[in-house]
Amino acid sequence: MKKQELEDFKVNIRLKLAGLWTTVMFCYIYGDYFELYVPGKTESLINGNNMLDSPMKLFIASFLLATPALMIFLNLMLKPAFCKWLNIGLAIFFSLFTALVGLSSISEWRTFYVFLAALESIITLVIAWQAWHWPRQTQNTAL
Template sequence: MKKTILEDFHINIKIKLAFLWASVTFLYLYGDYFELYVPGKTAGIIDGNSLLNNPQKLFLASLLLAIPSLMVGLSVFLKPLINKWLNIVFGFLFTAIMLLIAFTSFSEWRSFYILYAIIESILTSIIVWKAFNWPKQTDLQETSK
């Protein structure tokens, strides 16, 4: 009996990182959307009694959450060395943030938030790992000596 082997192809590290950041971004969006269903959340937003209750906090949160979205494109377009280090630094930062959120969100209504935070921390850990182990290119002149 003949064994069937499915075809696969090599995916560039930049594309892998971009897709990982895209997945993280979607999870942030879903988490924030589903949080609107937590009792009292929309009332707190309307009356100004929320975590982002002033322009400075809102700006800082916007700046922080712009990073994963920007990393989708930057992971494709930046040169390898700066790309590698930005992915390591921001991947580590967001892993730490997500783990902090996971450990401080214990409540019946926020179990979805813990789930997303754990998944996001796994994805950002993979980003750090992939970036840290960025494939090396062998110098053709060195190999011909």
């Protein structure tokens, strides 16, 4: 009996990167959602005693979180060379940023947050790796 192989195809680097940024965004969203279950979190949101207690801090947080969301689209639209370096730069920045967030969140009630921050850092490092190894076109030099 002949074993049938499953059909496979090569996934374009742009789709891989867009998918990875999408995964990072879901981790961000779940982390922020689950944090609402941490004792005292909703009270601090109501009374304004939290990290995002000014219009500028809210803007900076919005800008930071909008960047990965935009990368989903930009990976599909930008020219390859610019896209490659933008992915590498932003992925390294977000890897370090989320690692620092994870380290500063170590506590019993934020174990989930540390886990998600570590996962986000790994995913963004994979983004940098994938972008660094962006495939090159082979040029046909036949006469």
